[in-house]
Amino acid sequence: MNEYQTIAAGLLSSGTAAMVIGYSEGSAKRVRPVFFTRPEEASTLVFDSRCVQNIAVYLTKKEIRTEGKIAIIASLPVMRSIIQLASEHQLSEEKIIVIGITPSGEVKQFNGFDALDAYVSSTTIEIEARYREKIEQVEKMTLTERWNFWKNELSACFKCYACRAACPMCYCTRCTVEMNQPQWIPVPSHTLGNFEWHIMRAMHLAGRCVDCNACAEACPLGIPFNLLTKQMILQFKKDFGGYNPSLKGLNILSSYLPDDKENFIQ
Amino acid sequence: MIESYLLQSSSLTKLFNKLIETRHIYAPVKKGMVTSFNRVESLEEVAKDYIQTTISAKSILFLRNEILFHYKQENGDVKIMEPDLQRIPELVIWGCRPCDAKSFKSLHSVFNWDYKDIIYSSREARSAIISFSCNQADEYCFCTSAGSGPGHTEGSDILLTKLKSGDYLAEILTEKGQLIRDMIPAIFETPSSESKEDNLARIPIVFDTAGLKQKLEQAWNSELWITQSMRCLGCGACAFVCPSCSCFDIQDEKHGKEGVRSRCWDSCGFSLFTRHTSGHNPRETQAERWRQRIMHKFSYLPDQQGFTGCTGCGRCSRACPADMNIREHLAALINDSTSPENRVA
Structure with a gap:
């Protein structure tokens, strides 16, 4: 067994963890999330570039929360999600063990959030060049061209909400699209309803999105709505010098400092 | 003809x-x-x-x-x-x-x-x-x-x-x-x-629908509903790409004194699908919603209309962001021995 499999098996056999969440081989050369409770299952855990689904999404699910202490095989985006969720008081430290695998393949076990926070803070969210280029292209468009670009892309959406379901930050038990007194966002998947949905979702992720790409990977129609969240991250970089999920720092969009350079709120 | x-x-x-x-x-x-x-x-x-x-x-x-x-x-x-x-x-x-x-x-x-x-x-x-x-x-x-x-x-x-x-x-x-x-x-x-x-393409038969239906009638309390649906994210991708899923929602959109009433695709995989006004949800967990999806297609519809609500196109499995593979899950249900009904039998 390799290092993370051995750690996972050890945590289960000692009873330190009740369940390990990770990835195993799935269908058609894909990987799938797995929920192991027996140490002998750990040898089928896999971790490679196919593991793009963000499995931090399961940590806030009621079905999983009741399982006891959870160990999770975590890529860097999963680790970032855990810190972001913790900073939003959605996870309790004593119920999670993080078996982190860094981008260089180093396995690091984190038993508390402080150590994980320190590791996550030492990294930076970088938007991949191919997305930066696409965003630049869209930004260079005239207003009409940009409107048509998004109209064309977003009108395909049939509102299966796979983007929302795949996102660890979309943990609200009642989403804005489900509010119907009044109905804020139109339910039908017509162009207007789709615009409102995707813009609302992007806005709710401002300063929170960890750029894991799970939403876009989940979309069965390949709609590039992740350009919206990626653009915001680039904008934060320009305006605030970037951000990283953190337990110590301030959440950019929900914090206020008296010496803020903008004075409209004073 | x-x-x-x-x-x-x-x-x-x-x-x-x-x-x-x-x-x-x-x-x-x-x-x-x-x-x-x-x-x-x-x-x-x-x-x-x-x-x-x-x-x-x-x-x-x-x-x-x-x-x-x-x-x-x-x-x-x-x-x-x-x-x-x-x-x-x-x-x-x-x-x-x-x-x-x-x-x-x-x-x-x-x-x-x-x-x-x-x-x-x-x-x-x-x-x-x-x-x-x-x-x-x-x-x-x-x-x-x-x-x-x-x-x-x-x-x-x-x-x-x-x-x-x-x-x-x-x-x-x-x-x-x-x-x-x-x-x-x-x-x-x-x-x-x-x-x-x-x-024609060669597509092996993995189970027979009559046998599956019979098995499902005994499978209400199977543990497989829980283990299979553990990774289900509760989105509607499977239902929306499905050629036979027909559930819909009725929506009114009113602007001032006029409006439209529309019929929009809906999915039994959404928790909102069955949530009552009181907040009570008769299908509280994803496992219950997964069971409904399978039962509806392979047990209830055969009873009501004489054929299954699935034609084996495989789209739901291809579209699933969590790799829920319906063919594999149905085969597992056919061989299931975890439901109390089956244990007694």
């Missing part, structure tokens, strides 16, 4: 061009990684190599967002303006797979159950389905276990099977199919002796 003809490969364009003179044609179009049914103007636009479209042909007859009527408040009264069904054009669904064609049977049954839905029925009455047999399949396909098959004829008006020569075997299956043949009779020639079966 099956009449077989040979359609030369060059005649395919002639058939298409004849049809487009008087009808709207919807066919698979590839954009990026996604192939879906769009209205096309020429045969060149139609995708060539696709095992299955991402979205099913259902989307042409059962719109994802259908305006049922407009309404207007006027002088203390409400005026209802129903859609003009006469304006629905004659349609051809070109290039759908036999599994999609068969699933229209399921949609027809739902939209004609206790109430004849005139919008769906009008569109259905004006549609002709020209399907293409499958000469390739992938590991998600399981039509042969779900009462369909790569050359299954049910639901199609004309079924075309590509032969090794590049020509097509054309099976005229219905009166609508005959009407199309009569529009351009010269291209329908005497068939060659080449067998249809030799030109």
